[in-house]
Amino acid sequence: MGSNLYSIGLSGLQSSNARINTTGQNTSNVDTEGYSRQRTDTTSSPVGGVVLRDTSRLVDNFVSKQVRTDTSTHSYYDAYHSMISTSDNLLAEDSISLNTYLNKSFDALQTVNNDPTSSSLRQLAHSSLANLVQQYHVLSGVVSDQEGLVDAQLSSSLKDVNAITSKISNLNKQILKQEGLSISPANELRDQQELLAKDLSKYLDVNAQFNDKGLMTIQLANGQPLVMDKNPTEIKVRPNQLEPKKIDLVVSFGDYEVALKTQGLGGSVGGLVDYRSEFSVYADRTLGQHAIALADAMNTQNKKGIDGDGLVGKNLFSLGEIEVYSSLENIHKTKDISIKVSDGEAAKITKETFELSRTDDNRFSIKRIDEKGNATEQNIIFDPLSLAKDSGGYVKIDELGIDIRLDNLSAIDDNDVFRFTPTEGAAAGLSLFAKNGESLALSAPLSVNTGSGNLSDARISLTSIMNTNPETSAFSSDGPLYPSAPHQIYFTSPSSYVVRDASGVEIASVSNVTQYTKLLEQAGLSDEAGFDVSVSSKPQKGDEFSIGTDNIGVSDNFNGLALADLQNKSLVAGEDTLMKSFSGFISYVGSKTAEIEGHADASEIVLNESLARRDRLSAVSLDEEAVNLLKYQQSYSASAQVVTAARTTFETLLGIMR
Structure with a gap:
């Protein structure tokens, strides 16, 4: 009996000591980020006493997953909001508002119409147009500068992502080694791994799972793997040959690479990618469409009058070349393809991308692709040999408002694909062609x-x-x-x-x-x-x-009045005036910013609630640990008394035997 009592007391001492150690571990890590409260479990022994079981982490995998999901969602909207709010603040600034410069330019045209013979008024109008062109460049620069900032942040974020996945992979190796040498779980290493997975979710929406060896694997929300057991992958940026303004990501497995779907990435990386592919592309093309509408309308109208030198009016503005892109092996063929906006057809110009390909020996197809990359409507089929060419060798595609010239038809194969976006970079490529105020064709011809x-x-x-x-x-x-x-x-x-x-x-x-x-x-x-x-x-x-x-009278302002009246014409997509269109763009930026801000605020509240749920289970409570410490100290003392009683009983028995 004494021997049995001794075993019971000894097991109680060991149990209490283990729990005191666990309590001490919890208390000392009260401020350790990512630490999960531990608990040593015991069970009653059928032969008396207590049996120690594992010291486990108090975690709920469902709650941990929800924390990662909510972290990813908040990081997505926070990154997106950070970029778009900056754009909103810059674009909405009155000092750089395009409408301010449009008003000044058309006011100057109205003024010169009062005295078309005045060289000083003509020069003032010319200077106003030059300032307007410069403002298109400023606004285009705002968009491109934001793109550069996104690219820099994205590059930095992907370095962090790749470093985190490498650390998770290395921890898998350490966990496998440590748990292979001991019956105790590697709690601290698993805490580090959970923290890394949460940090990773700041950048991407990830799904953390555990394989049959208990090792963490990481997949993106779309199922593409990032960490496979002990083998990490690497995310890299690759240039998009057909649309350089857009970002392509690939997952490198070492020996080969797989294209990464950029939709629904989540996290700050997803926010940056979506900002660039959605808002940034939209903003650039919107400004480009606006610039094309202005240049085409004023050029068309100016050529209907007589300028200050008594000559038929010429273009006031010029637009940059429309770039044509193709795959690396076909890039040399793009020099044989030229695209321009048809004179007087700017109202037909949309923000779409167009894909040109050959369908058979003589016919070509043009596919419309919207800003999200989706094909729209039916393809346009044309035979360049059957269409009339202008003096520059261009044929007109009426449906699109563009002219196209194919210099070497035989060099284009059936499988070749070429893409171009008329509005892309058009605002940056806008320039004032008129040399001075005398180029304004104010008189009737x-x-x-x-x-x-x-x-x-x-x-x-x-x-x-x-x-x-x-x-x-x-x-x-x-x-x-x-x-x-x-x-x-x-x-x-x-x-x-x-x-x-x-x-x-x-x-x-x-x-x-x-x-x-x-x-x-x-x-x-x-x-x-x-x-x-x-x-x-x-x-x-x-x-x-x-x-x-x-x-023809030198003081005539018939065409000058028509030039000034362009301010009131629906020039942009045939629907809006120049000023209304830009105001609509600014309103869109403001509403989009407010929408993203609302999502960011809401997602922060949801994230805080998820973190609170996690902390209620896994965070260390000093009050609770103090109670536990007192309880286990008392248990230890009581077990020691049991051992003492067992020893006394055993000694008494020995004395009787003597």
Whole structure:
């Protein structure tokens, strides 16, 4: 009996001592990050006394997983918000607002229209346009600078990710070794591993699991592995050959690499990637679409007038080249492909990317791809050999508002793929082509005169100038009208008239006239003429009105008013004015920032709740440990008394035997 009592007391001493040690370990690690409270379990022995079991970590794998998920979600929105809030603050700043510079430019055009002969006013308008172009560059620079910052942060984050996965892999080796040499679990090493997994979730949305050996494996949310047992992988950035503005990630397994899906990465890396591929790309293309709309509209209108030097107007702005991209093995073929915006067709320009490929011997296909990388609508099929070419060798793709030139058709194979985005970098590539204020074509390219012998009070006026292209209008390359163009309108009665050329030959007649506006349109000549005229009231029989270019007034502002009125036209995608479009862009940035900020705040609350749940189970409570320490000290003392009693009993028995 004494011997049994001795064993019971000794096991109690060992149990209490082990629990005191565990309590001491917990207490000493009260401020250790990632430490999980430990507990030494015991069970009653069937032969008496207590049996020590494992000292285990108090963790809930479900709660730990939720902490990692919530950490990833908060880090995603925090990283995204950090970038987009900076963009919002910069783009919304009044001092760099594009609308401020648009207002100044169009105000300057309005002012010069008051006195088209003033060189100083013309130069002031030219300077305003130069400042406007510079502002496009500033805004484009804001976007590109943010892209550079994202790239730098992404590079740094991936270094951290790869370092963490390497550490987790190394800990797997240490855990396997330590637990192979001892029956005790490697609690501290597993705590370190859990902390690393939580740190990793700040960068990516990961799923931590344990294999049949109890070793941690890490996969991305989409199932792609990052840590496989003792073998880590490495995430690398690779350039996207077809769309350099976008980021490609690969997972390196040492001997080979696998493309990483960038959708739904989570964490700060996912936030940075999504900011760059979503907002940054959208912002660059939106500004580019805006710049194209401005340049095309003003160039088109300026070419409908006469400049300060008496010449037909030319382009006021120029746009940079539209870059064409392809795979590395086909990059040399891109030099044979040229793309430009069709004159006067900027309203058709979208923010999409286009993929060009060959379908058969003669035909080519253009696929539309939206900002998210999804193909949209039906492909456009065209045969460049069957389409009319302009003087530069370009063929027009009406549906897209672009001109394309393929210099070496035989070099393009069926499997070759080429991509281009007209709006990409267009704001940065915008430049002022006009050399000075005299380049502003404020005057009309022709004059109209009312016959001095007319019987009525009707006066002729120029209604509109639609086209001055020598190839498709009545205007010759050096300015005057072609002899075969409309030069005179003669009323044979108050309700009928004929249109005559420069030689007086009748080229059209109109009867039953009730409206005296757009006379050439009524005669079916306005499209080929490129202009139209109206008379102010009902003419009389014999009234004559002449059209020509001999008496163009230097103080005329007919085309200048049309230039200034572009401020009120729906130029961007054919839907919005320039100012409304930019205001809409700024509103989008603001609402997107507010949306991301709301998600960031909400995700922080959720994360704090998850951390609190984890701490309620795994964190060290000094009050609880103090109670445990007192309890186990008392238990130790009681067990010592049992051992003493057993010894006394045993000695008494020995004395009786003597």
